[in-house]
Amino acid sequence: MALSDADVQKRIKHMMAFIEQEATEKAEQIDAKAEEEFSIEKGRLVQAQRLKIMEYYEKKEKQIEQQKKIQLSTMRNQARLNVLRARNDLISELLNDAQLRLARTAADPEAYQRLLYKLVFQGLLRLLEPEVTVRCRPQDRLLVEAAVKKAIPEYMTVSQKRVKVQIDREVHLAVNAAGGVEVYSGNQRIKVSNTLESRLELSAQQKMPEIRKALFGANPNRKFFI
Known part of the structure; x- marks a missing residue:
């Protein structure tokens, strides 16, 4: 369809x-x-x-x-x-x-004389040399001579050794130094510094822990004490 x-x-x-x-x-x-x-x-x-x-x-x-x-x-x-x-x-x-x-120590002649004797005597005992040279301030020469005269027999008694001591007349400690002596072996290769400044420095080093503790208190971080 x-x-x-x-x-x-x-x-x-x-x-x-x-x-x-x-x-x-x-x-x-x-x-x-x-x-x-x-x-x-x-x-x-x-x-x-x-x-x-x-x-x-x-x-x-x-x-x-x-x-x-x-x-x-x-x-x-x-x-x-x-x-x-x-x-x-x-x-x-x-x-x-x-x-x-x-510097005030030297102002008292008697006390300073006793101190010089001890410093010279200690220097001789530390060196134990037959010949020794001592240096001092120019103004201390007479006091040091007296200290040396007193120290020599004491040294010989203690050490059983003889010693010849001369005071250096050419080289001195500084005039404005606090005082004390330097003690040298005969060949001047060994030196014992017993000036007042060196003794103060040595004492300060040894006592520094005590000084710090006294000033600032104990260190809480410190573990060992000698």
Whole structure:
């Protein structure tokens, strides 16, 4: 049975409507898929950027924390150095004051004479040499001669050795020195420094732990005591 033109047109319109519907649905599916993929990609990018931002600020926070620790450590070290410097300055002032007081020792001739004898006698015993040279301040020559005369027999009694002592008349201790003597072996290769300055320095070295404890208290970090 042949179709009329009207039927043909009707079927064509129906097929076109169907195709158009299919195309619309397909387009909607593509749009939906694209939107979904866009959302997924956008979420991935946002998350990636969020992680980068978090990592950046975590890194910055760690850097700031590290800088704070370094600054705090630097400040503590500086404070410790300042304390040590102040303590050393105080000790230096005390030693300078003690050295100034040494100059007063020679002001008492009798006490200074006894001290010179002990210093000469100790020098002889430390050297145990047959020939010895003694140096002193020019203004102490007579006092030192008397000290030597007294020390020689005492030395011979204690050491059972003879000794020849001469006072150096060419080389002297400084006029402005605090006092005391230097005792040399005959060849002058060995020296015993018994000046008042050297005795003060030696005493300060030996007594420094006690001095520091008296001034600043016991060191809590010190574990061994000799």
